[in-house]
Amino acid sequence: MSGDTRTLGRSAGRAPMVPARYRVAERIVETHDIVTLALVPLDEPIAEPAPGQFTMLFAFGGGEAAISVSGSSGEDVPLRHTIRAGGPGTRALCALVPGTTVGVRGPFGVGWPLAEAEAADVLVIGGGIGFAPLRPVVHHLLGHRPRYGRLAVLVGARSPGGVIYTDELEVWRRRGDVTVATCVDVPERGWQGDVGVVSELIGRVSFAPDRAVAFLCGPEIMMRVVAARLLDAGLDPHRVFVSLERNMHCAIAHCGHCQLGPLFVCADGPVVSWARAAPLLAVRRW
Amino acid sequence: MASIGDLLARQPLLASLDRDDVDRLADCGHIEVFADGSLLAREGEPADWFYVIRGGRVALELASPAGSPLGIETLGWHDMVGWSWIFPPHLWTCDVRAIGTTRVIAVNGGCLRRRCDDDPAFGYRLMRLFARLAAERLHATRLRLLDLYERDHVG
Amino acid sequence: MTDRMPAAVVATDARTAVQGLITALRQHGFTVIGPRRRGEAIVLEVLHAVDDLPLGLTDEQEAATYRVVTGDGRSLFGYAVGPQSPRRYLSPPRRTLWTGERAGLDFVVRTRDPDPPAYAFLGIRACELAAIDVQDRVLRDGRYPDPDYSAARERAFFVGVNCAAPAPTCFCTSMGTGPEVRQGHDLVLTELLDDVRHELLMAAATDRGAAVLDAALDGMPWRHAGPRDLEAVQDIVTTSAAQMTRRLDAETARDTLAANLDHPQWDDVADRCLSCTNCTLVCPTCFCSSVEDVTSIDGERTERLERWDSCFTLGHSTLHGMGSVRGDVRSRYRQWLTHKLSTWWDQFGTSGCVGCGRCIAWCPAAIDLTAEVAAMSGPVAS
Numbered sequence: 051m052s053g054d055t056r057t058l059g060r061s062a063g064r065a066p067m068v069p070a071r072y073r074v075a076e077r078i079v080e081t082h083d084i085v086t087l088a089l090v091p092l093d094e095p096i097a098e099p100a101p102g103q104f105t106m107l108f109a110f111g112g113g114e115a116a117i118s119v120s121g122s123s124g125e126d127v128p129l130r131h132t133i134r135a136g137g138p139g140t141r142a143l144c145a146l147v148p149g150t151t152v153g154v155r156g157p158f159g160v161g162w163p164l165a166e167a168e169a170a171d172v173l174v175i176g177g178g179i180g181f182a183p184l185r186p187v188v189h190h191l192l193g194h195r196p197r198y199g200r201l202a203v204l205v206g207a208r209s210p211g212g213v214i215y216t217d218e219l220e221v222w223r224r225r226g227d228v229t230v231a232t233c234v235d236v237p238e239r240g241w242q243g244d245v246g247v248v249s250e251l252i253g254r255v256s257f258a259p260d261r262a263v264a265f266l267c268g269p270e271i272m273m274r275v276v277a278a279r280l281l282d283a284g285l286d287p288h289r290v291f292v293s294l295e296r297n298m299h300c301a302i303a304h305c306g307h308c309q310l311g312p313l314f315v316c317a318d319g320p321v322v323s324w325a326r327a328a329p330l331l332a333v334r335r336w
Numbered sequence: 337m338a339s340i341g342d343l344l345a346r347q348p349l350l351a352s353l354d355r356d357d358v359d360r361l362a363d364c365g366h367i368e369v370f371a372d373g374s375l376l377a378r379e380g381e382p383a384d385w386f387y388v389i390r391g392g393r394v395a396l397e398l399a400s401p402a403g404s405p406l407g408i409e410t411l412g413w414h415d416m417v418g419w420s421w422i423f424p425p426h427l428w429t430c431d432v433r434a435i436g437t438t439r440v441i442a443v444n445g446g447c448l449r450r451r452c453d454d455d456p457a458f459g460y461r462l463m464r465l466f467a468r469l470a471a472e473r474l475h476a477t478r479l480r481l482l483d484l485y486e487r488d489h490v491g
Numbered sequence: 492m493t494d495r496m497p498a499a500v501v502a503t504d505a506r507t508a509v510q511g512l513i514t515a516l517r518q519h520g521f522t523v524i525g526p527r528r529r530g531e532a533i534v535l536e537v538l539h540a541v542d543d544l545p546l547g548l549t550d551e552q553e554a555a556t557y558r559v560v561t562g563d564g565r566s567l568f569g570y571a572v573g574p575q576s577p578r579r580y581l582s583p584p585r586r587t588l589w590t591g592e593r594a595g596l597d598f599v600v601r602t603r604d605p606d607p608p609a610y611a612f613l614g615i616r617a618c619e620l621a622a623i624d625v626q627d628r629v630l631r632d633g634r635y636p637d638p639d640y641s642a643a644r645e646r647a648f649f650v651g652v653n654c655a656a657p658a659p660t661c662f663c664t665s666m667g668t669g670p671e672v673r674q675g676h677d678l679v680l681t682e683l684l685d686d687v688r689h690e691l692l693m694a695a696a697t698d699r700g701a702a703v704l705d706a707a708l709d710g711m712p713w714r715h716a717g718p719r720d721l722e723a724v725q726d727i728v729t730t731s732a733a734q735m736t737r738r739l740d741a742e743t744a745r746d747t748l749a750a751n752l753d754h755p756q757w758d759d760v761a762d763r764c765l766s767c768t769n770c771t772l773v774c775p776t777c778f779c780s781s782v783e784d785v786t787s788i789d790g791e792r793t794e795r796l797e798r799w800d801s802c803f804t805l806g807h808s809t810l811h812g813m814g815s816v817r818g819d820v821r822s823r824y825r826q827w828l829t830h831k832l833s834t835w836w837d838q839f840g841t842s843g844c845v846g847c848g849r850c851i852a853w854c855p856a857a858i859d860l861t862a863e864v865a866a867m868s869g870p871v872a873s
Contacts, residue, residue, distance in 0.1 A: 110591060178484070250476055312837035317634060487812070
């Protein structure tokens with residue numbers, strides 16, 4: 051390489067494709083293939099992520115993966131990511147032990163529009179690993195409870211073993227000012243929660259459709275089904291928000307991989323209203 | 337105080353019926369409360385009722401030779417449980433157990449069948465509604481079979 | 492162009508003038524890049540002297556056809572565009588983003604300040620300048636300016652040439668991007684070539700351009716351009732513009748494609764398209780790239796490398812564990828064309844196409860995007 055070669059220490063002014071180094075402070079096993087990593091900065095930290103934003107996490111030798119932030123500013127270690135071991139990048143991240151250095155670029159993307167939820171009834175609906183980007187939303191809503199109407203947190207998973215943040219869900223359930231329901235496709239003996247598709251929980255929750263906002267995250271099919279159910283129940287598609295996923299690669303709207311029609315999902319999303327997303331997703335394979 | 341017809345009319349599916357039809361259902365119905373753990377229905381027994389849940393939850397289960405029963409599905413507020421009253425042999429196909437204190441409107445199947453026979457037009461409207469309920473329940477079941485969360489359809 | 496710019500001049504001998512330009516540019520510290528014959532094509536490479544240019548040569552281009560042939564034997568710029576564009580230099584096919592070295596559980600990140608060469612592009616066409624403007628919006632003027640591109644762009648010098656020999660594949664006239672060089676240049680040249688003379692009209696559009704022009708003219712015969720010279724330039728431009736038979740209206744194409752995402756024509760072109768990525772490689776505005784980790788065998792050192800990529804590859808739209816979103820040729824071709832001509836407007840406020848016609852010439856299946864759009868227009872559509 052020509053030009054100056056220098057070791058990036060605590061200097062500012064990082065180019066957008068160059069990571070900041072963080073150390074894994076804590077590794078929490080959520081399920082058999084889902085891990086939460088809590089990160090502390092070694093270099094100058096990145097800007098504080100908003101709920102719904104994501105970072106590009108780099109494990110040495112494992113490449114980068116786009117991971118939504120699952121932590122919030124009120125926590126002891128605020129920068130957290132909940133990762134499901136899928137491809138080689140995420141498998142490498144899930145295998146990291148505390149003390150390992152990782153690269154972090156970001157935060158990127160448009161996050162959840164929490165301002166839309168003020169004075170409204172809010173439904174937070176997540177499925178599988180999709181609940182992770184919604185965890186900071188719940189923190190925010192509960193942290194500012196009087197600003198919002200009725201709150202419902204609805205979580206879907208394949209089986210009881212696939213539910214993340216089980217302890218926290220229980221703490222929220224016990225508060226009494228938020229409805230928390232967990233629904234599995236396939237129950238196990240002793241399961242006390244609901245059994246079925248998470249969209250069915252919507253009919254069992256009380257809300258005023260003309261004053262309601264929904265935040266959805268999960269597999270695309272799940273989001274389609276849930277959104278359809280919400281629209282059926284009378285919600286405005288401009289007030290239903292989903293977190294889209296495409297091939298996030300550079301995360302800065304340069305590489306072109308994540309495009310969905312006119313949207314760069316990394317920069318115009320990943321959070322978009324259902325009104326905007328639905329016609330784009332309806333064009334198969336665009 | 338709300339009548340049974342008023343309560344039934346709030347159920348989303350039943351809300352699509354005329355109030356007259358809802359009242360016909362109400363005529364065959366009464367309010368019932370089930371204690372936690374008690375059975376609203378037992379597999380193989382005569383299915384004389386369907387239930388509209390007004391509070392609490394129920395678990396649809398199949399008893400297992402050993403160990404606890406296998407859960408099929410849970411239903412809650414506003415859900416309708418039971419369609420075996422419609423066709424012979426009029427037998428429940430699974431257990432229905434109350435989770436927590438469960439309040440329902442119980443509608444008698446025999447009463448309704450006679451009303452449908454006497455008034456086929458009403459019967460047609462009612463069957464259409466139950467067909468829709470079954471279709472929705474089937475679609476939901478199919479979605480569960482797809483294993484959406486773990487087959488790498490990552491959100 | 493400001494009023495302060497010196498008036499256009501005419502150098503009496505075109506060859507000498509271009510040599511003077513090359514010398515002046517090199518003296519000003521530029522690496523001169525321009526058209527050069529390399530094998531069977533005219534590419535963009537380093538020029539050391541005027542004789543490096545494809546003197547007297549021209550090209551024959553049509554769908555799936557490109558040939559370099561002998562022309563009038565005298566002209567310096569008597570051909571249209573070849574397979575390469577300035578994007579090759581401003582946004583190189585491979586670059587290192589950063590390197591890392593592991594130390595136990597830790598690693599260090601090594602980076603460098605951008606220091607691209609100062610390129611002077613000699614013989615650049617109006618369509619290519621339009622393409623650079625399009626790429627500016629993507630890589631320099633958006634939310635995340637690319638530091639390497641921005642630096643290269645800042646340093647780059649452009650000597651435009653008014654086309655006298657457009658190819659049948661060109662359609663810049665209908666796209667409003669040429670053939671006359673009107674923006675983005677430091678200098679513009681027009682060859683005035685007939686039986687009795689071979690002159691070069693030269694005009695500066697920037698202070699930098701004027702300074703280089705001054706230096707170039709030193710010691711060679713020239714005169715101020717008169718009305719007849721300027722008329723001659725307009726004649727050349729008008730003739731070139733009129734020669735183009737292919738047409739594409741940028742705004743109509745945008746709307747037509749947006750309204751026809753399931754038109755049967757997509758199946759038709761999918762039967763012909765080989766998904767070979769040629770069009771994206773030759774296109775001067777394409778910007779898709781991929782980032783790769785190249786790790787040493789012992790796993791101790793890694794290099795993050797960015798390289799050109801194409802939306803025609805299966806890997807471009809992979810969702811891990813699920814395969815490609817655009818798993819068939821039909822959806823990949825549709826992505827390329829609807830992006831280039833339609834959604835590019837939503838993203839960047841212009842068309843992504845500048846009418847250079849390279850994709851038509853270099854498609855081995857002879858797919859012509861102007862014909863594809865035409866096939867989707869008309870009463871049956873929308």
